[in-house]
Amino acid sequence: MNSAKLSLDIEGQRHELDLPVIIGSEGEKAVDIRGLRKNTGVVCLDPAFGNTASTLSAITYIDGENGILRYRGIPIEQLGEHSTFCETSYLLINGRLPNRGELEGFRNRLTMHSLIHEDMKSFFNGYPSTAHPMAILSAMVCSLSAFYPDALDATNTELFDITATRLMSKIRTMMAFAYKKSIGQPFVYPRNDLTYCANIVNMLFSVPCEPYHVDEEIVKVMNLLLILHADHEQNCSTSTVRMVGSGQANLFASIASGICALWGPRHGGANQAVIHMLERIHASGESVDKYVERVKDKNSGARLMGFGHRVYKNYDPRALLIKKAADRVLSKLGIDDPLLDIAKRIEEAALEDSYFKDRRLYPNVDFYSGIIYRALGFPTNMFTAMFALGRLPGWIAQWKEMNEDPKTRISRPRQIYTGHTVREYVPLDDRE
């Protein structure tokens, strides 16, 4: 086994350690520090985990230096071109591409579980019409555990398939109902004759009083967007799903936590924030150059939303594919969106600017996705919910991998305490 020699001199005490080195299948190296505290009494401090691998995983590979992303070894570009969201979900969850029969079976199961319990419909009515869809979606996903109590036992692996199927199928219905509630339209039920993505489009945009034709171009681009969002190894929301799941919380509860984690503007909420940013620039007439100057000023508190990434120090391959798709879809739908033009000018200006070059900040997945969602007719506050729907198979696969690993322990980071040392309790009457 490979090992690394570590010499530590801590307050005059010397430690010579031989630590195992783990080498990943793509040659990534990690020093296994699990024995560090036991042998030396010290721990590592790594806030935000910039230098810490939290797990071994065989699901997704990212090479951030070279802009590479692969699911189960398959390049994202190939999946984007040839696969569907259902097939990619199968790949992520089961570790390999399905054969024809397996794919058919998986699709059928997703079709058969799309209805939600009728009692759940009343939940939607309890929310104000202004409620953010992410608030509703996270609550609804967690509520599924009340309707399927068998799933509460996370250790029962025999129930995994049906629980995961229910979740992947019903999330569409719940998301669409949340949307319909927010615009005051009647709920549209799922239809078994429609494919996974066509069903989403139909539930969101059709109304019972007139026929609705699901546009295949919209279905195609939705498949692409969902595939590109389907997993991204140990990001904030996925790490949340794993952390909550490590305490043996059930799949529904773990994923509801992931949805909440995704919501923030530094994570999946950035797609909504990008559009707000572009709309503000458009409405104010502020020049792109001036805006770029503003986000470089640390005192402004502003960031260029949709730019930068913890892992990618090169162009995010997903952003590249989404940018191309945005051009294609807008031209096919005959839409001329001034925000796309502003986004392209911002990108151009930023990529020429030393602030962004030096920090290696490039457009990420969220920079252009909102422009496509807008063109498809999604309101801005639905963008992050669409991200959650896309990320679902990744969260499920990651939860499964963690749950099936007999070596999984509850996630429990340590801390370095910086508060008061011991002091006496002062009775209320004696306090100043």
Ligand code: ACO
């Ligand atoms: N605009 C301006 N400056 C930025 C940006 C940005 N978007 N992103 C990073 N920087 C600067 C930071 O101010 C910092 O500068 P400094 O070295 O002078 O202090 C440097 O670049 C490094 O940034 P960190 O915040 O340390 O990088 P980190 O890896 O912690 O953050 C993050 C990554 C959160 C994505 C960040 O780039 C960001 O806030 N981007 C905008 C929000 C966004 O688009 N989020 C979506 C990410 S993709 C996803 O989660 C789905």
